[in-house]
Amino acid sequence: MKQTPKKNKALFIVFGLSFVVGLVFLIMPFASRKPDGLQKVTEDTMGLLKKDDFKPTINVPMPGYTIPGLKHKFDTKQYAGIIGVFVVFGVSVFVGYLLRKKRRKNL
Amino acid sequence: MHIPDGFLDTKTWIGLGGISAVFVGTAVRKANKTITDKHIPLLGVMSAFIFAAQMFNFPVGGGTSGHFMGTTLIAILLGPWASILIMTTVLTIQCLIFQDGGLTALGANIFNMGIVGGFVGYYINAVIQLFIHDKKGIFFGGFTAAWCTIVLASVCCAVELGISGTMPFKIVIPAMAGIHAVIGIGEGLITVATLSLLIRVRPDLLNLQKI
Numbered sequence: 001m002k003q004t005p006k007k008n009k010a011l012f013i014v015f016g017l018s019f020v021v022g023l024v025f026l027i028m029p030f031a032s033r034k035p036d037g038l039q040k041v042t043e044d045t046m047g048l049l050k051k052d053d054f055k056p057t058i059n060v061p062m063p064g065y066t067i068p069g070l071k072h073k074f075d076t077k078q079y080a081g082i083i084g085v086f087v088v089f090g091v092s093v094f095v096g097y098l099l100r101k102k103r104r105k106n107l
Numbered sequence: 108m109h110i111p112d113g114f115l116d117t118k119t120w121i122g123l124g125g126i127s128a129v130f131v132g133t134a135v136r137k138a139n140k141t142i143t144d145k146h147i148p149l150l151g152v153m154s155a156f157i158f159a160a161q162m163f164n165f166p167v168g169g170g171t172s173g174h175f176m177g178t179t180l181i182a183i184l185l186g187p188w189a190s191i192l193i194m195t196t197v198l199t200i201q202c203l204i205f206q207d208g209g210l211t212a213l214g215a216n217i218f219n220m221g222i223v224g225g226f227v228g229y230y231i232n233a234v235i236q237l238f239i240h241d242k243k244g245i246f247f248g249g250f251t252a253a254w255c256t257i258v259l260a261s262v263c264c265a266v267e268l269g270i271s272g273t274m275p276f277k278i279v280i281p282a283m284a285g286i287h288a289v290i291g292i293g294e295g296l297i298t299v300a301t302l303s304l305l306i307r308v309r310p311d312l313l314n315l316q317k318i
Contacts, residue, residue: 009148016152020159032164032172037286038108040171045274056206057112063206081162085155092154092196096147099138
C-alpha cells in the first residue's frame, strides 16, 4: 500500500520529534557542566563573573533551563528541554504555515 | 556562544540588531516565495533538533565545553535564508524563556550564529561539492563548512566584545578562535553524523529546494 504524502509528513514529524525527545532524555545527563567557549574566555579574561555585573534585562519563566519549584529524580533541565523542544517546534511550524499561506494568497 | 546582556555596548547591540532585522526581514520575503508544504515539517523538526542539541555541552578539554550550533546543517538542507529563520526562532525562544543569551544581545547572537553561520556554512559546502562529488563531497563539505562556521562566528563574537570594550581585541580574538577551533571539530562530526543518518533514511531531504 502506498503511503500518502500527508501520512508521510505525520510519520516524519512523529519519528523526528521522538528522536529529539529521546535525545534530550538520554544524553542530557552526560552533558558537560564546564563553561562553554565564551564563558571560559570571559572568566579567564575578566576573572570570575559576579551575577550582579551582568543582570539580565528581563525575567523569564525558566532561567538557565530550570523549572522553578520542580524537584524530581531527573534533572529539571531535561523537562525544561522537552518543553523547549515542543515550543520551538510549534513556533517554527506556525511560522512556516503563515509564510506558506501568505505565498498562496500572492499566487 | 550566546552573548548575555551587559557584554555589548549600546552602539554595538543596536547596530547588530538593525543588521539582523534587515536580514530576518529578507529571509521572511525569500521564504515567502519558495516555501512549500514539504519544507514545513522539516523546518519544525530541525528547529526542535537544533534547540535540543544546543542544550548538550560536550567537553573539549582545558576545563571548557562546547555545544552544537547547527547552522551549517540547516543551511545545507534548507538553504541560508531558512537557517536565518530557524536560528532566529531558536535564539529568540532560548532568550525569552530560558535566559540563554541576552535580550539586548539577541541581534548580535542572530548575526553571529544565524547570518554569518548560515551563509558561510552554505557557500563553503557548495564550493567544496563543486570539486568533490557524491557522499565524500557531502561529508567533507559538511565537516569543513561546520568547522569554518563555528570559528568565524566566534571571531565575530570576539570582535563585537572588542568593539564594546568588554575585552581587549588581542586577547579575546585568539582565545575565542582557539577554543572554537576545537569545538568546531565536534560541530563538524555531529553535522556529518546527521547528514549520514538522513542519507540513509530520507535522502530526498537533501534535494529539497533551498530557501
